Amino acid sequence: MSSVRIGLGYDIHRLVSGRPLMLGAIEIPFDWGLLGHSDGDAVAHALCDAQLGAVGLGDIGAQFPNSDPKWKGAAGADLLTRTRALLADRGARLVQADVTIVAEVPKLAPHRDSMIDRLMQLTGADTIGVKARTNEGLGPIGQEEAIAVYAVVLLDVDPANTGSRPGPGRD
Ligand code: MG
Numbered sequence: 001m002s003s004v005r006i007g008l009g010y011d012i013h014r015l016v017s018g019r020p021l022m023l024g025a026i027e028i029p030f031d032w033g034l035l036g037h038s039d040g041d042a043v044a045h046a047l048c049d050a051q052l053g054a055v056g057l058g059d060i061g062a063q064f065p066n067s068d069p070k071w072k073g074a075a076g077a078d079l080l081t082r083t084r085a086l087l088a089d090r091g092a093r094l095v096q097a098d099v100t101i102v103a104e105v106p107k108l109a110p111h112r113d114s115m116i117d118r119l120m121q122l123t124g125a126d127t128i129g130v131k132a133r134t135n136e137g138l139g140p141i142g143q144e145e146a147i148a149v150y151a152v153v154l155l156d157v158d159p160a161n162t163g164s165r166p167g168p169g170r171d
Helices: 042-054 076-089 109-123
Strands: 003-017 021-023 026-028 032-034 092-102 127-133 146-157
Touching (some): 003 042, 021 042, 042 092
Antiparallel strands (some): 092 146
C-alpha cells in the first residue's frame, strides 16, 4: 500500500567570480557562480535534501559527503539522479516539488521553463514549480553575496515497488 511523505530542503551558496552559475541543473549565463566543493547548484542540493529527508536518508552531506574527493565538482544533475535511485530502492518516487530561489541577481525568470524541464527529466516528478524572488536588498543575499533556495517535496512511497526507476544506484 502506498503512502505519501513530505520533505523540506534549504541551501545557500556564496556567489563568487570565475565559476559557472549552475542552478537547477542548467547553466545560467552570468559573470559569477556559486562556490562549493561540488558545482554549487543550490537548487539541486535543496531538492536532494528534501527528498532524502522525506524517506529518512538524512541529507546530501550524509549520502554524498564533501570529505570524499569522489564528490569534488559533483554536478547537481548527477546528485539528483543518484537521489532518485536511492528513493527507488525504497519504493519512493517524487510526485511534486516546489522550489523558491532567493537571489538578488541575476534575473532568473527567463530561465524558469528550461530549469523546470530539466528538473522534471532528472527527477521523474509529475509537477515542479520554480519561483524566484529577491531579498529586497537585505542581508548577504540582498548584497549579492549569496543565493539561497528552499524546496518542499511530496513523495509517493510504495515499498512493494522498489528498484523500478532508472539510475546509477548506490555505490
Ligand atoms: Mg549545497
